[in-house]
Amino acid sequence: MYKTFKYAFKTTIPILFGYSFLSFSFGILTINLGFDWYIPILMSVFIYSGALQFLLVGILTTNLTLIDIFVTSFLLNIRQIFYGLSFLDKFKKSKYYLIFALTDETYLLMNNNISDNIDKQYYYFFVSLLNHIYWISGTIIGVIFAHNIKLDIEGLDFILVALFIVLLMEQYKKLQVIFPFIIGIFSFVVMFILEMNNILLYSILLSIVILFLYKRD
């Protein structure tokens, strides 16, 4: 088991840096927006989704109903539905924690080639737990940092855009086709021109419909 832990730790080292810095910025950003110290920490423990947490602290100050929050959260992360599909018959030990902790990055790491003498169930668990710990501890450090040193740095949230750009390029490398990107751009531009109230929600819905119709045959 110790060997599996060491192996899992090694593969998560890039995530250690990526998550720590992202959640660190999340902690600072949240405190700078005027939230109490425990809010970002609770979010990192129980929500554990970068995109959703950044979006939430941005929209929580606007007048949204709980239904708005539920629907937006669900649709924002609806892509995660497709992550679980790869692990339907693979998660066995502590299945529900593994499902809860299935972030983009954890999903990618679990799809990596794992060497044969490693217990996969323990590997899944350690990767999930380590990434979650990086995420929470980065948030806590960010909260402490923001309280003690008044940093007036704008634009930390760009890290998320940069992360998505990199994920996008990796997607293109894998797929080698551009139609999924065109569908996304088209859906967004349509909703943008129509000046829909909830652009994100409607453009995601439209893209799902187009993608489904396009690949139906």
Place this chain on the structure above:
Amino acid sequence: MIEIFIASIANFITRIFPFILFKRIPKKLKIFELYFPATILIILILYIVAQNNTHTSIYIHQFIGIIATIVLHLRFNYYLISIFGGSFVYIYLVNFI
């Protein structure tokens, strides 16, 4: 507080959804599974970029930041360098120029 609870429930539902619905992957969804991440990613990027409109020059800054991220990723192909390098460029532009 209740908002956090609602969001965490919604998020967990997206993650557990396929486990409730299927025992193994349906054929039709395999194609969907393949292409959906690309579509959702580009929408998220456009959404965040369009949301940041506190001042007009921010679009130029974001554009430069994105180009920097892409160039770094093409050059080094290591995601930490691309993410932090691109972000550094953007944060520098926004705060010090």
